[in-house]
Amino acid sequence: MIGDAINAIDAIDAIVELRRASRLYRRGTEQVAALIDVTMHLMPGELVALVGPSGCGKSTTLNLVAGVDRPDAGTVIVCGVDVGAAREAELVMLRRRCVGMVFQAFHLVPHLTVEENVALPLALDHRPDPPRVRDLIERVGLSSRRRHYPSELSGGEQQRTAVARALVHRPKVVVADEPTGNLDSRTGAAVLELLAELRHEQGASLLLATHDARIASMADRRIALADGRLVGAEAADRHPSGSPL
Amino acid sequence: MIGTIAPGSADLLRALLVRPLRRRPWRFMITVLGVATGVAAVIATVASSRAAVGAFTRGVDEVAGAARLEITQPGGIPVATLADLRPITDQAIVVPVVEDSVLLVELGDGVRLLGVDLLLDAQVRPVLEATLAPEALHEALIGRGVLISAELAAELGLRAGDTITLSAQGRLEQVKVVALIDAGRHGAVWERVVLADVALAQELVGRPDRIDRIELVPRPGVEPAALGQRARGLLAGRLDVSKPSHRRVLAEQMVASLRFNLVALSAISVLVGGVLVATTLATSVVQRRYTVSVLRSLGASRLQVALAVIVEATALGLLGGALGVVAGFGGARLALASVRSTVAVVLQGGEGFDQTLVSVADDLGLTLMVTDVRHFCH
Numbered sequence: 258m259i260g261d262a263i264n265a266i267d268a269i270d271a272i273v274e275l276r277r278a279s280r281l282y283r284r285g286t287e288q289v290a291a292l293i294d295v296t297m298h299l300m301p302g303e304l305v306a307l308v309g310p311s312g313c314g315k316s317t318t319l320n321l322v323a324g325v326d327r328p329d330a331g332t333v334i335v336c337g338v339d340v341g342a343a344r345e346a347e348l349v350m351l352r353r354r355c356v357g358m359v360f361q362a363f364h365l366v367p368h369l370t371v372e373e374n375v376a377l378p379l380a381l382d383h384r385p386d387p388p389r390v391r392d393l394i395e396r397v398g399l400s401s402r403r404r405h406y407p408s409e410l411s412g413g414e415q416q417r418t419a420v421a422r423a424l425v426h427r428p429k430v431v432v433a434d435e436p437t438g439n440l441d442s443r444t445g446a447a448v449l450e451l452l453a454e455l456r457h458e459q460g461a462s463l464l465l466a467t468h469d470a471r472i473a474s475m476a477d478r479r480i481a482l483a484d485g486r487l488v489g490a491e492a493a494d495r496h497p498s499g500s501p502l
Numbered sequence: 503m504i505g506t507i508a509p510g511s512a513d514l515l516r517a518l519l520v521r522p523l524r525r526r527p528w529r530f531m532i533t534v535l536g537v538a539t540g541v542a543a544v545i546a547t548v549a550s551s552r553a554a555v556g557a558f559t560r561g562v563d564e565v566a567g568a569a570r571l572e573i574t575q576p577g578g579i580p581v582a583t584l585a586d587l588r589p590i591t592d593q594a595i596v597v598p599v600v601e602d603s604v605l606l607v608e609l610g611d612g613v614r615l616l617g618v619d620l621l622l623d624a625q626v627r628p629v630l631e632a633t634l635a636p637e638a639l640h641e642a643l644i645g646r647g648v649l650i651s652a653e654l655a656a657e658l659g660l661r662a663g664d665t666i667t668l669s670a671q672g673r674l675e676q677v678k679v680v681a682l683i684d685a686g687r688h689g690a691v692w693e694r695v696v697l698a699d700v701a702l703a704q705e706l707v708g709r710p711d712r713i714d715r716i717e718l719v720p721r722p723g724v725e726p727a728a729l730g731q732r733a734r735g736l737l738a739g740r741l742d743v744s745k746p747s748h749r750r751v752l753a754e755q756m757v758a759s760l761r762f763n764l765v766a767l768s769a770i771s772v773l774v775g776g777v778l779v780a781t782t783l784a785t786s787v788v789q790r791r792y793t794v795s796v797l798r799s800l801g802a803s804r805l806q807v808a809l810a811v812i813v814e815a816t817a818l819g820l821l822g823g824a825l826g827v828v829a830g831f832g833g834a835r836l837a838l839a840s841v842r843s844t845v846a847v848v849l850q851g852g853e854g855f856d857q858t859l860v861s862v863a864d865d866l867g868l869t870l871m872v873t874d875v876r877h878f879c880h
Contacts, residue, residue: 325799345804353801364796368521373514380514381801422800 271334272429272462273299273322278331280317291317293485294331299430299462304453306476307466313482315466319432322464323358324351336429353382357423357461359452361435363415365407371418372403378426386425393421397451413444420452424459431456433465437472449475518793519810529789534822536782541826543778546833547771551764553834571718571730575741578712581704586736587716593724593732597622597717600703605669606696608658613694615670617703617713642699647680649697655682668696671708718743790814 280292292314299305299322307315320326321333324340333340336355338347357378365374376390394403397417407415416436423431436452437445449472456463465476473479481489523530571594573579573587587596600617620642641647648666655661660679668675683692704710720729726745733743794807 323799349801349803352799358799364792364799366518366793366796368525368793369514369517373517376514377797378800381797381803381806385514426801 270300271298272301272336273464274332274334275318275321275328276332276334278318278321278328278333280314280321280326281329290485292321292328295482295485295487296331297480297487297490299464301429301462302457302460303478304456304463304465304476306473306479307464307482308468308470308473308479309482309488310468312484314485315482316434317485318482319358319434319464319466322430323356323432324348353378353426355429357426357428357431359416359419359423359431359433359436361438363407363412363419363439365415365418365422367407370404370406371399371410371414374407374418375421375425378422382426389425393425393455396455397421411444412440413448416440416444416448417451420448420455423452424455424461427459428461430462430464433463435466435468437467437469445472515806515810518797519814533782533785533818534825536778536785537818537822538825538829540774540776540778540782541823542829542833543774544772544776545827545830546837547764547767549831550834550837551767571720571726571733571743571745573716573718573733573737573741573743574714578709578714579716579741581711581713583716583737583741584713587718587733589736590718590729590732593721594729595622595717595719595721597719598700598713599715599717600700600707600709601714602670602703602707604696604706607667607669607674608660609654611694613654613696615668615696615698615703615706617698617700617706620699641678641680642702645680646675646677646702647698648677648702649681649683650679651692651695652682652684653693655679666696668706670706673708675706677702677706787811 275295275297277294277296278292279290279294282289282291295314295318297305297318307318309315317326321328321340322335324335324338324343327333328341331341335351338351338355340348340351343351366377369377372390372394375394376385376387379386379390391400391403394400397420399414399417399421402410402414407418410418416439420436423433431452433452437449440448452463453475465472467473479489479491480487573583581598584596584598590596598617598619600615602615603612604615605611606613620639642649650660650666658666660666662679662681664679665676666679668677677696677698683695683697698706700713704713718729718733720726730743730745737743790811794802794811797807
């Protein structure tokens with residue numbers, strides 16, 4: 258079962274593996290290749306930055322890894338689950354147990370409070386854990402705001418809520434799509450630092466799509482995409498600040 | 503900031519459904535009203551159409567009376583013809599009838615003026631039996647007395663003894679209300695009728711020497727066919743003697759035509775109502791698409807999303823449907839009130855009940871169809 262597969266992941270080297278993965282979209286009568294023959298992997302606890310211009314395939318890659326999309330060709334293995342071949346129930350379990358997501362536009366549920374938004378992944382999986390929710394809210398510094406709605410929060414506070422939500426179910430992989438894209442540089446840095454610290458504490462891998470060369474340089478490795486193809490992969494230089502990123 | 507719930511799964515999932523309604527009740531109410539308007543349009547049109555057709559059909563029978571035969575002629579029948587029929591009065595009740603439309607000034611609308619031989623007619627039209635007390639009959643026969651329904655009198659604030667003004671043939675004529683017709687189950691049919699003695703009716707419509715038809719009601723034991731043959735013989739083929747069914751056929755042709763028009767109107771109404779419901783719900787669905795996408799990415803299963811969407815759509819459909827049914831019947835009553843002078847209509851309790859069910863079922867079906875649960879699940 259999926260649960261076994263996810264738990265057995267510790268015994269496997271790569272937590273995420275793409276083998277010649279391709280994804281095509283249809284735009285009218287035209288077929289657009291969003292991702293072509295991409296091969297890459299993500300090791301447990303590793304932070305990998307996906308870099309490249311807009312439309313290069315970063316978000317498509319993240320969607321495949323998060324199990325919200327399937328490849329048209331090739332293989333995508335996440336936490337031991339073959340995303341292309343998995344049944345719907347397996348993908349649901351993958352999203353519930355293995356993957357956490359952080360979006361550029363936060364994507365909090367507007368009618369739920371901070372506390373409820375953070376608790377949502379656990380609630381959808383029918384395993385509420387209020388102490389864990391409270392702990393994470395405290396860790397992201399939103400205890401005093403836990404009963405506020407997203408519309409009552411600043412951008413940074415919303416993204417901190419999203420970070421807590423992405424980690425609350427102890428995922429093995431966190432995918433973050435331009436998580437600082439809607440934030441000023443100072444707030445963005447603070448959110449990133451928080452994300453890095455928390456995922457580091459629980460040993461989750463982080464796959465981060467970014468335009469920002471400075472953020473990319475903080476990753477263990479950088480993977481560059483262009484026009485849907487992988488055009489480069491290299492270990493990044495560590496940031497001079499010695500950030501845990 | 504408002505109070506929130508403890509983040510247990512069931513409560514949290516319920517909050518996902520209920521919270522938007524609590525936080526933005528107007529948006530929800532507008533959606534409900536959109537659905538209600540669509541349902542109401544269908545019900546109002548169909549219910550009023552059915553009631554109108556039904557009333558028209560009933561009216562033909564009720565006002566026509568129990569005649570087995572009737573004598574007619576284009577342009578009316580000379581009064582002298584009654585004398586020709588005197589030899590068969592032992593076999594049939596011979597009832598002269600004048601019928602025309604006149605304007606009742608106090609009402610500001612048209613009514614049907616029905617002139618009958620009040621002495622004879624109580625044996626023909628059951629409604630008169632209970633109404634024609636000797637005093638009223640006397641006054642109606644010797645003066646300018648008329649009878650109107652109790653409903654019409656109540657509507658105009660009239661009582662027996664009051665005077666009303668009729669406009670016929672370009673002349674204003676004052677007549678006295680001598681009695682009120684307690685029409686009972688015939689009420690709707692008689693509601694827009696002014697009943698007068700045939701002589702007064704002739705005077706009012708300006709045809710003192712002609713009547714519109716003669717009804718022959720066979721006395722017990724007399725065969726209508728034989729009676730008809732006898733009447734034809736007395737009239738020497740000058741006039742048409744036929745069963746009222748002939749008139750009924752004509753009436754039914756009119757009803758069929760009316761029904762066709764109303765069915766067409768109802769079909770348009772169903773279409774418009776459906777489009778209205780669909781558009782309203784599609785808007786509501788689009789507003790929820792974002793939340794559903796987020797939930798799916800966080801691990802919501804198709805079943806969880808489908809349940810949430812179905813619960814919301816069903817609530818919208820039922821609430822909007824219920825409001826629509828009430829508004830629809832209200833609208834139908836208003837529509838019928840505006841055509842009472844043309845057709846005496848009453849909306850019966852059961853009228854259009856099946857259509858109500860169909861409308862609400864349509865509404866629910868549309869709700870779920872437009873919500874496109876499968877789309878959300880994917």
